[in-house]
Amino acid sequence: MTESPHSPGARNSGLAVFRDPASVAVVGASANPAKWGYWLARGALAGRDRRAVHLVTRSGGELFGRPAAASLDDLPDVPELVAFCVPAREVPGVVGQALALGVRGLLGITAGVPDGSGLAARVAAAGARMIGPSSLGLFDAESALQITWGDFPAGHLAVVSQSGQVGSEIALLAQRAGLGISRFVSVGSQLDVTTAELLEDLVDHDTTRAVGVYLESFQDGRRIFDAIRALRAAGKPVVLLAVGSSEAGARAARSHTSALTSPMELVDAACRAAGALRVDTPAALVDVAACLLAGALPDGPRLGIVSDSGGQGALAADRAGRRGIRVPELSAPLAADLAALLPDGAATANPVDLAGAGERDLGTYRETAVRLLRSGEVDSVVLSGYFGRYGLDSPALAEAEQRVAAELAEAAREMGRPLLLHSMGAEGAATRVLREAGVPVFATIDAATDALAGAVALRSSPGRSLAPPAGAAAVPAGSGYWPARGLLSDAGIAFPGARQVADAGQVADAAELLRPPYVLKAGWLEHKSEAGGVRVGLPDGPSAASAFTEMHARLGDGAYVLEEQDVRPDVVELILGGRRDARLGPMVTVGAGGTEAELHRDSVTECAPVDLEQAHAMLRSLRCAPLLAGWRGRPPVDTGSLARAVVAVSRLVARLAGDDTELEINPLRAGADGAIAVDALLVTHRDDHAPDTKGES
Structure with missing residues (x-):
């Protein structure tokens, strides 16, 4: 994309000005490298071949060899985008001046701006848009737009962050991993432009192939995850880093269902429904992004491990297994083929131990990896150990190691299967060759296997539609068992x-x-x-x-x-509930029930509604699932009736009018002849007057 205006969605929302403005003005420009105004001006000037760039400083004069105006009123034309980094007390005046001139976009770096809501109202009344204040700026590789601190190498990872510092850390870690940035936006205070809008604006951003998001608040959660779902549909998977709110969790825990469900479990359910992946650290986000941007995604969880140390291979296999990655035993013909290549004593079952062959001939790394990649017996391959360090410790081997690295990358590209490297020399020249060719390189085996597990999870979870069932269901007056029983009975749940x-x-x-x-x-x-x-x-x-x-x-x-009283023998007690979360929408939870439900904490939550297939999958994922199949001679329960109950509750919760409503069956007694609800609860928060805290999910 090389010209403005951009997509209809961007034009309609007024965000095109933040993609490729025809002109930019930096108010508060400075020649002092220790000040924000320096970096904003320097970055803006990097795009002066594409757009007009104006510098505004209180004293006027000259900056960076260019004339600087003392005021926006002194500019020769009206800029489309104004970035300001002036003292907080001066912000209302600068914004008012810009709006009076007809400026379409504002980027606020300044923190602590007084009367933020009033400022936002003025911007909206003028028909303009504003990112920030308290933003760390923005960058767009497509349009050479850089108005932020520091430099970003161009690439294919977009970063949208509610914390500028965390966003900057993600971008820095990505740079170290050999990844470039397609777009960077620090959302700031979100007085006007929101995270959801910025994610929507990435759907047709051609350079972006994957998106990293840091969220501190899910105030607009449903729209955020709708945008994430749209990004996934456009082939741009999203990796989410988020923080929760213990205060929100405590407020919600009036039912057993809510006590079983942490805020992050709700976020994880929303991620699964939208086809996104949540991670715990900026480093993990970048590691998964490196796998996503490497080219081919793994078709499944089967991993081939090649190491030059039996110990490292065993550690890799153990870590992979803990992350749900299978390390299958190789077939006899493939093992024999590898044995013919390797010295006596080499392990060829998987993990494959080169037993010193790599030291004698670096080409052995290539040959072993190629045979695994083309075998069809594994979906991806990890090289773990010393490769990448030979050139660092023995400079005479550097050229050969770099040549083999290039051949490894080419082989992975030809085979269409992921190749990952865990190297003791992750900072070397050979690993740089691999990174530049799109092969992810990791300094630790846990980072490699965790990243691969994330890529596998994304590949197997494309997201799903959450269209609500037709017709709204009214929440009955009152709370407690009898209203809940009536509501659930009408939905098809059996009661005594x-x-x-x-x-x-x-x-x-x-x-x-x-x-x-x-x-x-x-x-x-x-x-x-x-x-x-x-x-x-x-x-x-x-x-x-x-x-x-x-x-x-x-x-x-x-x-x-x-x-x-239900006195049937050999029943299993479950808990089944749902809630309409004000930020993330309707959710359904099923788990081990009874009075010890919170002790067992064995439950799974998904966005509602779910279908029968998803309901059965939820039941299979429980630790107590063996009880449902029949335990120590007991008859198996009717899981079909259980799954239908899960579907019914999920559809009911999706149809309920209003938010912050909880509905629960505990216990749901499941036996060979069906499932019967013997207690239920309906809780509404409409009279709680609870604070609308940030970060609540």
Whole structure:
């Protein structure tokens, strides 16, 4: 892309001015390399062959051999984009001056700007757009636009960060890994332009092939993940680095389901649905990006390991296994082929130990890797150990090692399968050859295997549509068991027979209509067992009435329920729930249930709605899944009915009107003849008046 204007989406949102403005002005330009104004002016001038660049400084005069104006009013024409790094007290005046001139875009570097909401309102009223304030700037390799601190080598990784410093760290680590930047945007305070908009603007950014994102807030979470889904559909996978909020998690934990589900688990569910990957550190983000940008992605999790040390091969295999990467035993013909190439005593089952052959002939690294890559028995290959260090320790070997490195890269490209290198000399010339040819190089084996695992996860998780079912479902008035039971029953969830009761006489009447034994429960309590709000195994009406009298004396008036007790043998108790998260949308959770649900903490959460296939996959992923299949002679439970229940709850949660609503079944008793819900909870937060904290997810 070489000319403005850009895509219709960019034009409509007003973001084209941040891609390729016809002119730029830097207000607060400086000749002092210790100041922001120096770096902004220097970077802007790097694109002066493409656009007009104006420098504005209080004293006017000359900067960088060019005339500098004392004010925006003194410029010969109106710039499209104005970047300002002036004292906070001067920002309102600079912004007002720019808007009066008709400036379309503003980039605010200054932090601590007073009355941010008022400033944003002025920008919006003028029909302009603003990134920041508190931004560390932006860079676009396509248009030679650089208004930030430092330099960025051009490449194919876009970085969008809510923290300028973290974004800069990601860009620096990418540079060290041999990756260039296609676009860098430090979002800053998001008084106007948001992270979601900037991600949407990357969908048609031709140079970008992968995106790294750092998020501190999911205030606009659904739009953010819609943008991530669109990027994935455009062939631009997203790696996300995020921080959570323990305060948000504590506020949400009124149901067992929420107590089981951390904020980051919700983010992970959103990532899976959007086809993105979440990582824990900037280094991990860059490592995965290196795999994504290397060319071919692994078709599966089968890994071939080649090392010049048995110990390093074993460590690589162990680490890969812990990350879900398989290290399959090679077939007898392939092992024999490798044995003919290698000295006696070499291991050829996988990992492959060169047993010193690489030291005698560096070409052995190439030949071994090629045979694995073309075998069809593995999806990717990792070389682990000394290769890359020969030239550093023995300069006479440098040329040969670099030649083999180039041949390795060419072989991987021809075979269309990923090749990764873990090298004890990751800083050497041979490794530079590999990086420049697109082969990822890592200084540690854990970084290599973790990055490969991330690439495999992305390849196997393309994302899915989250279109809500037709028709909204109203949240019933009140909370507790009876409203939840009615809502869930209408959705197709099976419950035992039950009646609401308010006194001992009604309990006796209800017992005549229900099958014993009975359960009496204080239906309005969220955690009944802890409060003594449930009695089970009541054999007849008088026992039930007596239990009511005792419970009512302790707990007072409320919505009591008398219910038939499920006494089927060999059942497995599960928890099944959903919530409408205000930022990330509807979620469904299933896991090991009962009163010990929070102790076991065995659950999985996905974005709602899910289909039957996804519901079965959720059940299979539980640690308690063997219990569902039949444990030590017990009959297997009807997992089909369980999966249908998961689907039903997911669809119901997706249809609920309003946000911050939780719905839970605990326990859902699953047996060979189906699943029955024996307790449920409905919680709404509409009256909580909880603060809308940043970072809550």
